[in-house]
Amino acid sequence: MKPKYLISIVGPTAIGKTALSIKLAQHFNTEIISADSRQFYKEMQIGTAAPSTKELAAATHHFIHHKSIKDTYNVGAFEIDAMTCLEHLFKKNDTVIMVGGSGLYVDAVTKGLDDFPKVDISIRETLNKQLKEKGLESLQLQLKQLDKKSYASIAIDNPHRVIRALEISIGTGNPYSSYLNKQKRERPFKVINIGLTAEREIIYSRINQRVDIMINEGLLDEVKSLVKHRYLNALNTVGYKELFKYFDNEWTLDFAISEIKKNTRRFAKRQLTWFRKNEDIIWFDYKHDISKIVEAIETHTI
Structure with a gap:
């Protein structure tokens, strides 16, 4: 039987993973599953840098805005849902794209979760x-x-x-x-890991620019509409918790925005630390030549 391949695209926030995933989905005529846990929630669109309407139309996506912030959803449930989705997709495609910066959620699909004893x-x-x-x-x-x-x-x-x-x-x-890191479950597909990266100064600059774009696109209004739900776990995240302090008159707007940038930069650093532990990732500069990435993928599928 011909093997199936999951192309997993990882890297720090604001590095260009969404754009690459769409190009690869179009090249391989396939679909995309998202492993970005912040983009699951339909009420959080601007602050999570979810794919735009145009991007969503460019390729079929799964696990984007499929949940409400009021829903109970975790990595265990995502693993089950993602594996069910992949089983369906692999019936009509030899290759599927996965994209996301949530390392634990990526690992849940590619490796399976660790087993933990039940506790009180x-x-x-x-x-x-x-x-x-x-x-x-x-x-x-x-x-x-x-x-x-x-x-x-x-x-x-x-x-x-x-x-x-x-x-x-x-x-x-x-x-x-x-x-952690006990023997994981076997997967009925092979994984090709593609990573995007850049010099730290470039990553940080891209993050700062993205936050400014979010503000211009209406992040303040989005967060203001969610203030009454602020204690939900989904909203305890960068881009929202800082602006809640602004709406509470604890911080000025300029300071809140600077904190979003700082905390996003810290998040990107943690992402890179997580992904660099995976020696199977093939890394490319963010100014990637798509043909080189396709070539690397096809080399691994021969």
């Missing part, structure tokens, strides 16, 4: 209460004490990830990191 749900409830009363920093310090390895490697600014690591560490008595 009351632990999570206690941690959520601690988050609300004492703030994220108290949870971060607790994780640093219990599992320094996870503290240094996970998205430490994401309360959901911190709480997940803590509940496993507390509930099992073993570090969360001790359950």
Whole structure:
């Protein structure tokens, strides 16, 4: 049987992954699945830099704006949904494109998730209460004490990830990191990993420009419409939490925008740290020659 190929496009935010994914989808006459966890939510369009209407029309996309911020959705549910979608797509295509900067969500599809023991749900409830009363920093310090390895490697600014690591560490008595990178599930397709990158100064400049574009496109109005939902997990993310402080009159608009840029730059740095652990990624400069990328892909499919 002819093998099936998933082309996974990764890299830091604002590097040009969406544009490349569309070009490759058109070249291979196939469809795109998104592994960007922020772009799942239909209420968050501008601040997540989701594909434009024109881009969505240029190739068929899956997992863009398919959920509401009020829905409970996590990486485990995404893995199941994505694998079901791929099974369907591979019936009519030998190649499918996946694009996204959420490393855990990319790995969930390409490698499968790690298996964790079940723990008492009351632990999570206690941690959520601690988050609300004492703030994220108290949870971060607790994780640093219990599992320094996870503290240094996970998205430490994401309360959901911190709480997940803590509940496993507390509930099992073993570090969360001790359950990672065990033998993963076999996939019925081969993965070709393509990465886009650039010099740090260029990445940071592109991020700053993108934030300015978001503001001009109406990010303020988008965030203002979501203020009443601000405590939902989906909205505890860069581009939204900073502007909530502006609407609370805690920060000036200029300072909030500067914080969005700073926090997005930090996010990009974490993305690169995550992806560079994968030695199978074939890296290209962001000013890529599409023919060279196609050539590299076709070399791996021979």
